[in-house]
Amino acid sequence: xxxxxxxxxxxxxxxxxxxxxxxxxxxxxxxxxxxxxxxxxxxxxxxxxxxxxxxxxxxxxxxxxxxxxxxxxxxxxxxxxxxxxxxxxxxxxxxxxxxxxxxxxxxxxxxxxxxxxxxxxxxxxxxxxxxxxxxxxxxxxxxxxxxxxxxxxxxxxxxxxxxxxxxxxxxxxxxxxxxxxxxxxxxxxxxxxxxxxxxxxxxxxxxxxxxxxxxxxxxxxxx
Numbered sequence: 131x132x133x134x135x136x137x138x139x140x141x142x143x144x145x146x147x148x149x150x151x152x153x154x155x156x157x158x159x160x161x162x163x164x165x166x167x168x169x170x171x172x173x174x175x176x177x178x179x180x181x182x183x184x185x186x187x188x189x190x191x192x193x194x195x196x197x198x199x200x201x202x203x204x205x206x207x208x209x210x211x212x213x214x215x216x217x218x219x220x221x222x223x224x225x226x227x228x229x230x231x232x233x234x235x236x237x238x239x240x241x242x243x244x245x246x247x248x249x250x251x252x253x254x255x256x257x258x259x260x261x262x263x264x265x266x267x268x269x270x271x272x273x274x275x276x277x278x279x280x281x282x283x284x285x286x287x288x289x290x291x292x293x294x295x296x297x298x299x300x301x302x303x304x305x306x307x308x309x310x311x312x313x314x315x316x317x318x319x320x321x322x323x324x325x326x327x328x329x330x331x332x333x334x335x336x337x338x339x340x341x342x343x344x345x346x347x348x349x350x351x352x353x
Contacts, residue, residue: 152255152265154205154322155247157234158221159259170223172249175209175232182211182224182232189214190224192232196245197315203276204315206322208245209233217244254323268324268347272297274314281317283334295345298336305333326350 148161180192190213197207211217211224211233218224222235224246233246258265271290272283281303286293303311306320307330324330324347332343 150255150259150263150265152251154267155251155255156236157247157251157255159255161259170225171230172253173226173230173232174250175248176226180232181227183227184218184222184224184235188216188218190242197313197319203318205318206251207248207315207319208236209248211235211244211246213242213244215242217242250323266326267350268321268326268328268330269350270295270321270324270345270347272303274303274317276314278314281311281314291345291347295332295343297332297334297343297345301334301336303332304335304340305331307331 145162150159150161151157152159175192178192178194181189182192183189190211192209193212194210195207196204196210198204209232217238217240218235220235220237223231224233224235226232231252232249234249234252236245236247238244255265269290270292271287272292273285273287274281275284278284283292283297283299283301283303286297286299303317305311306317307323309316309320309323311317311320326347326349329344329346332345334341334343
């Protein structure tokens with residue numbers, strides 16, 4: 131089976147399928163009628179240095195997490211991968227030694243290097259498609275300063291979920307949901323996983339205090 135230009139082909143013929151695209155990660159999900167031939171387990175990637183495999187005999191290692199490229203903050207963090215041989219094509223599942231998918235090859239940066247989407251991104255998009263038939267975006271109305279050394283709140287939109295939850299300008303984000311936040315890039319990555327209507331804990335530092343607030347994201351305007 132081959133996927134290209136938003137179409138699925140098998141033996142040269144088109145296979146009917148619904149197509150869903152996440153504009154942020156550029157991940158494309160196809161929904162087909164009938165049960166899948168094989169379901170691959172999904173699991174979070176382990177620490178840098180963990181072995182991965184793909185295809186028949188392809189192998190490599192996770193070498194780290196990428197938050198920005200050429201000084202530009204990414205809308206979500208990517209995995210950096212070093213391959214033993216030729217880098218796989220974008221969209222190739224990357225698996226741990228146990229056979230569980232930990233990421234999806236996203237972009238090559240050299241003959242034996244590239245970036246991969248973490249499996250959490252795949253879960254986020256697939257669950258949206260399965261639950262609501264589209265990819266949604268959560269919004270909470272916070273403003274942060276990209277150049278700051280910490281994820282400090284510099285503004286809150288009036289009437290937004292953040293304003294209603296009690297977040298104040300000057301608070302420093304320390305955790306969003308289950309994701310720890312140390313800087314602006316971490317906060318941007320955590321915001322990607324916000325789900326409209328799903329109450330999410332925010333841990334903030336306010337002066338000498340650490341507080342846990344609850345914010346319920348809403349659908350991002352225009353989506």
